[in-house]
Amino acid sequence: MRILLIEDNPGDANLVRMLLGESSVKHDLIIANTFFDGIDALKEKEISLVLLDLSLPDSTGFKTLSSYLERSREIPVIVLTGTNNEIVGNQAIKAGAQDFLVKGQFDGKLLGRSIRYALQRHKTQVRLEDTAKNLAISERRFVEAQEMANFGNFEMDIVNNEMKWTDEIYRIFGHQPGSFTPSFSDFINYVHLEDKEKVEDFFEGASKDGQLHQIENRIVIDGRTVKYIAIQTKVNFEELSGKIVLIGAIQDITQRKVNEQLISEKNISSKNSRIKEEALSDLSFHIRTPLSSVVNLLYLLENTDTSAQQKEYLDGVKTSVDDLSVMINNLLNLSLLASEKIVLEEEEFKLSEFLQSLRKVSMLKANKANFSMNFNVWDDLPNKVISDPKKITQLFYNMVDFAIKNVNSNGEINIQAFAKNISDKEVNLCFMVKNTGSKNLSEARIKELLDTRRLVEFDSDEIEEKKEEVGVAIVAKIVESLKGVTGIENVDEKGYNFKVEIPVKVIRQQEIVLTGKPDAPVKILLVEDHFLNQIATKKVLTTWSDFISVDIAENGLVGVEKFREHGYDIILMDIQMPVMDGIEAAMKIREKSSVPIIALTANSSTKEANRCLEVGMNEYLSKPFKPEALYSRIMSLLVGVRNEY
Numbered sequence: 001m002r003i004l005l006i007e008d009n010p011g012d013a014n015l016v017r018m019l020l021g022e023s024s025v026k027h028d029l030i031i032a033n034t035f036f037d038g039i040d041a042l043k044e045k046e047i048s049l050v051l052l053d054l055s056l057p058d059s060t061g062f063k064t065l066s067s068y069l070e071r072s073r074e075i076p077v078i079v080l081t082g083t084n085n086e087i088v089g090n091q092a093i094k095a096g097a098q099d100f101l102v103k104g105q106f107d108g109k110l111l112g113r114s115i116r117y118a119l120q121r122h123k124t125q126v127r128l129e130d131t132a133k134n135l136a137i138s139e140r141r142f143v144e145a146q147e148m149a150n151f152g153n154f155e156m157d158i159v160n161n162e163m164k165w166t167d168e169i170y171r172i173f174g175h176q177p178g179s180f181t182p183s184f185s186d187f188i189n190y191v192h193l194e195d196k197e198k199v200e201d202f203f204e205g206a207s208k209d210g211q212l213h214q215i216e217n218r219i220v221i222d223g224r225t226v227k228y229i230a231i232q233t234k235v236n237f238e239e240l241s242g243k244i245v246l247i248g249a250i251q252d253i254t255q256r257k258v259n260e261q262l263i264s265e266k267n268i269s270s271k272n273s274r275i276k277e278e279a280l281s282d283l284s285f286h287i288r289t290p291l292s293s294v295v296n297l298l299y300l301l302e303n304t305d306t307s308a309q310q311k312e313y314l315d316g317v318k319t320s321v322d323d324l325s326v327m328i329n330n331l332l333n334l335s336l337l338a339s340e341k342i343v344l345e346e347e348e349f350k351l352s353e354f355l356q357s358l359r360k361v362s363m364l365k366a367n368k369a370n371f372s373m374n375f376n377v378w379d380d381l382p383n384k385v386i387s388d389p390k391k392i393t394q395l396f397y398n399m400v401d402f403a404i405k406n407v408n409s410n411g412e413i414n415i416q417a418f419a420k421n422i423s424d425k426e427v428n429l430c431f432m433v434k435n436t437g438s439k440n441l442s443e444a445r446i447k448e449l450l451d452t453r454r455l456v457e458f459d460s461d462e463i464e465e466k467k468e469e470v471g472v473a474i475v476a477k478i479v480e481s482l483k484g485v486t487g488i489e490n491v492d493e494k495g496y497n498f499k500v501e502i503p504v505k506v507i508r509q510q511e512i513v514l515t516g517k518p519d520a521p522v523k524i525l526l527v528e529d530h531f532l533n534q535i536a537t538k539k540v541l542t543t544w545s546d547f548i549s550v551d552i553a554e555n556g557l558v559g560v561e562k563f564r565e566h567g568y569d570i571i572l573m574d575i576q577m578p579v580m581d582g583i584e585a586a587m588k589i590r591e592k593s594s595v596p597i598i599a600l601t602a603n604s605s606t607k608e609a610n611r612c613l614e615v616g617m618n619e620y621l622s623k624p625f626k627p628e629a630l631y632s633r634i635m636s637l638l639v640g641v642r643n644e645y
Contacts, residue, residue: 386506395475527573527577
């Protein structure tokens with residue numbers, strides 16, 4: 001080995017040379033008289049080990065070792081000192097030296113042993129440092145993988161039910177990592193009320209055997225956000241501690257559940273899109289026309305005097321008609337549009353929510369096809385517009401499908417939604433699909449693709465074979481019916497831009513002037529089993545005032561449990577509900593609290609009103625009701641509560 005001795009005293013240097021000769025270490029010795037000469041030697045030659053004197057002309061004391069380690073920590077060093085001070089020696093080793101020797105107190109044998117020890121100790125240190133670095137990298141990658149997969153680990157002592165969560169589980173449950181020490185009771189409090197029994201049975205069963213157990217269930221965050229999680233767990237015996245614990249993992253699978261639903265809806269749409277437009281257009285007329293009449297007649301009937309039993313039947317018919325309307329829309333709105341007679345169905349819709357829905361489906365298409373896709377929405381879009389969202393949805397799907405079918409493995413699809421020619425009454429809604437992974441299209445080919453007259457030329461046998469061409473022609477046909485513009489432009493040699501521009505009407509937001517609004521936060525619990533009523537009522541309340549927050553309970557039993565756990569300023573209580581009706585729920589709440597309760601009932605009768613007031617409800621409101629009527633009752637109750645204090 002090549003040993004560098006940094007020593008300014010010739011006598012000490014000769015002594016070291018002699019002792020090295022007496023040792024059994026095969027070596028070449030290089031001597032430097034100053035610290036910086038030694039540093040230069042390290043740069044010029046490959047050195048195996050350094051013997052370093054701490055007292056040199058250009059550096060003295062412990063600073064000599066520190067300066068060396070700053071410059072060349074990777075080469076092991078043995079400190080030579082003229083002072084027999086064990087404290088100095090220990091400090092040197094703690095700082096990074098492999099050993100220290102006192103001049104005049106070691107022979108060749110001791111020097112050789114110290115050199116071999118230093119080399120071996122340095123190798124061990126390097127190996128341990130590399131292992132620690134690799135472990136840190138692996139741990140960091142594991143944590144990152146857990147974050148990306150919404151996946152975390154847990155342990156639970158089955159004796160005292162104490163749990164340990166990794167950071168990602170805290171995030172899944174809406175908490176900062178390490179913000180509290182969890183227990184099984186904390187965990188079970190988040191489980192959806194309808195799933196609690198099966199989850200408790202699941203953990204009890206997993207505690208009794210050594211098998212792997214799996215379950216999927218819902219959890220409720222902040223009393224209103226529902227998530228789906230998948231749990232895997234099994235019993236493990238820790239030999240060191242003697243504890244029996246449940247070890248397992250929890251993954252947030254909410255997005256997977258949403259994707260499964262989107263895929264299901266897409267499969268239905270893809271199957272129906274093969275039907276000719278002429279047949280679908282005729283079918284649409286013969287179904288939508290009588291259905292529209294039924295809806296109008298139901299509305300008129302609802303506003304006439306009906307008995308309680310008739311009202312119940314009427315609600316059932318309305319629900320059936322709503323379900324039928326959804327199914328018919330799924331069938332008819334994604335047709336081929338080969339007919340020259342396209343009937344627009346304009347309606348008011350919120351543009352941001354509409355674009356979010358398109359984004360989800362387009363990203364799902366890209367993921368399924370294993371392509372990269374970006375979807376950007378500009379900030380200048382209006383809030384609400386009037387147009388035909390079903391037709392816009394269909395043209396957008398065909399634009400995305402065309403891009404996916406033509407992009408290569410290294411390409412990328414970028415989608416932009418933005419506005420042009422903005423005014424108070426109208427705006428041009430624009431979609432641009434940029435395909436940077438496709439060959440340029442010839443002008444003749446572009447003209448052929450956008451020719452809407454070709455739709456009537458396709459036979460049913462050709463639709464599947466030429467669905468790429470059919471899809472682009474459908475886009476052009478829909479845009480034409482919406483009085484818009486369609487275009488395809490080549491971009492250098494990297495691909496093309498497929499863009500459409502559609503005029504839509506803008507709805508100017510008008511604020512409703514009310515006699516009063518809450519001026520402080522108000523927590524409202526809406527106990528209602530009908531899904532559409534849940535959405536509509538919550539929207540009516542939250543758009544009324546930014547101070548309003550609304551939690552939903554799907555029946556009286558859930559409502560009672562949520563009130564006990566969270567407490568609210570006002571309760572809106574439906575009367576007819578499964579599991580536990582509103583009357584029984586109000587009675588249970590009145591046993592513990594005088595919180596204001598407003599009854600919401602479909603039975604507008606004096607008998608029903610008296611029944612609600614007798615069990616302690618404060619107000620009574622019959623369906624359907626105007627938002628202003630609900631606002632008025634809420635404000636009167638809030639003012640009454642404040643006056644009591």
